[in-house]
Amino acid sequence: MGYEKRRLSVLLLDRIGYSFYRDESGRGFLPHDRYAVRLVTSLAKVTEAVGDELESVLAVDAHDMAALKDAVRYQAAFKGRKADRLVAVTERFLLPAAELREELALPGQTVAQALHFRDKVLMKEHLRRHGVRVPEFAAFSERAALDLLDRATAVVAKPRLGSGSRDIFVLRDPAEVHAFTAQQRDRLDEFEAEEFIDGQLYHVDSVVQDSEVVAAVAGRYIDETTSYTELRPCRDVAVAPGPRLDALLEFNQRVLTAHPGFTGVTHHEMFVRDDDIVFCEIAARAGGGGVIAGFLSRTGVNLDEAVIQAQVEGTVPASPAPAAHLTGFTVIYAGAGVLEQPLTPPDEPWVLECQIMAGPGDTLSEPENCNDAVAIISVRGDSEDEVVQRLNQVRDHMAPVVSRGL
Structure with a gap:
């Protein structure tokens, strides 16, 4: 039976x-x-x-x-x-x-494990114990920030559990530290302070089985992730094969080795200054923007599906080596007002995905974090230069037209 x-x-x-x-x-x-x-x-x-x-x-x-x-x-x-x-x-x-x-x-995943991917102080303490190069940092206090400022060109204050590039402050002199402390006095314990790293920000997005990378793709932020504060697009381009990519992938694996047994997906950001790589932060999730579309285009793996499979079954999908073509994306922001015209991407075969979050007649508010976009467009190309040129074409073609009213 x-x-x-x-x-x-x-x-x-x-x-x-x-x-x-x-x-x-x-x-x-x-x-x-x-x-x-x-x-x-x-x-x-x-x-x-x-x-x-x-x-x-x-x-x-x-x-x-x-x-x-x-x-x-x-x-x-x-x-x-x-x-x-x-x-x-x-x-x-x-x-x-x-x-x-x-x-x-x-x-x-346990609370202790989750905190190593969420709390920016605990994650850096953990990685520093494992010999990973991290910025100088401390739980925020006025004294700790001033001490860091004595040894760095600037101090970055950001929420320990923050996301979306929100509430990030660059403090360049003692007066700014004092002003920040006064302004945020009711929630200072939510912040960390770390040295400002004057370098290019990269990211590596990975599918991981038992702390070993199964597949990974690296990208370079062309624009600052806080560009939403100025209503400028944030563009990102994949890193082509070569010594830079090799170094990023090796650093990424060293960080993941410090998380034994981890199975899932990670979005790992790092600074590159000359040939020096410095940890920024890591999250146990798929990257935002057009990361999922780009990873899918090059490997055939949907990162969110990989997250679900890891949490349900304890395994991740088999992933081939990334395809030779490259990808990139641009995140488009608009200010407060009424959107007057549709956001339509170029009619080109190299457009991979269009995420349109606003239409004509919608009333928009000022973006509060990097996720508050009106559109995200992902593209492909045969080289970094070609991808960047296409991102620029998208940016110019899709500039939002917003009526600010009286």
């Missing part, structure tokens, strides 16, 4: 919308024949919760962490059956998910 294999019960903590967890063809990352999904999602995204694999859906205010945690607790014991896994893919939820796994006795 045959029997039906029990599906794995996956509790998914989401804020970006359930339609995100499928590819362009509509294939879901958690198919019905293998998984029963208990979803906790945002009220604003609940209409996307469609699929035979869904056995329960709860929607709450995504900014109410207490409500989110209560919803997870309910879903973890839905109909008296304990969930098998708790999954989260967005950075904001990685630490809460780890806390809930420990509370609910579910397998997966």
Whole structure:
């Protein structure tokens, strides 16, 4: 007599919308024949919760962490059956998910492990113990910042658990340190201070199995990640094969070796100054912007699907070596006002992906972080120069036209 294999019960903590967890063809990352999904999602995204694999859906205010945690607790014991896994893919939820796994006795990343990818002080302390070159840093205090300023050209203050390039301050003299301390006096314990590294910012995006890199692609930020504060596009181009790429990949592997047993996806940023590479930060998630589109184009692997597979099955997809072509993306911002014209990319075969987040008539607010874009366009090319030229073409073609009103 045959029997039906029990599906794995996956509790998914989401804020970006359930339609995100499928590819362009509509294939879901958690198919019905293998998984029963208990979803906790945002009220604003609940209409996307469609699929035979869904056995329960709860929607709450995504900014109410207490409500989110209560919803997870309910879903973890839905109909008296304990969930098998708790999954989260967005950075904001990685630490809460780890806390809930420990509370609910579910397998997966622990709080201590998650903090090494979230808390910028703890992650640098951890890597420094493993011999990785990190900037001088300290939990923020006025004294610590002034001491750092004595040895550096400037001090960077940023939130220890921050994301989206938000609330980053460059303090260049004691007066600026004093002013920052006064301005942020009610939440100084949320910040770290680190020496300003005058170098080019790169990133390496990796699929990792048991701390060994399975596949990785490197990119160079052409513009500062804080360019949203000036409403300028942020462009990024993949690094071509050569000594620079080899050095970035080797440094990336050394950092991941300091996280034994880690399986999943990482977005790792680092500074390059002449031939010196200095750690910036690392996150246990897929990169933003057009990183996912570029990685998919060159390896055939969707990074978010790899995150889910790692958290559910403890493995990552097999990944071929990256294809020879290169990719890049530009993130486009607009100021407050009403968008007057559609954001339409160039009609070119080298455009890989268009993420359009605003349309004519939409009322826009000033961007608060690097994720507050109106469009993200990914392109491909045969060389770094060709990719950059195409990014510039996109930038010029898609300049937002916004009516500021009276």
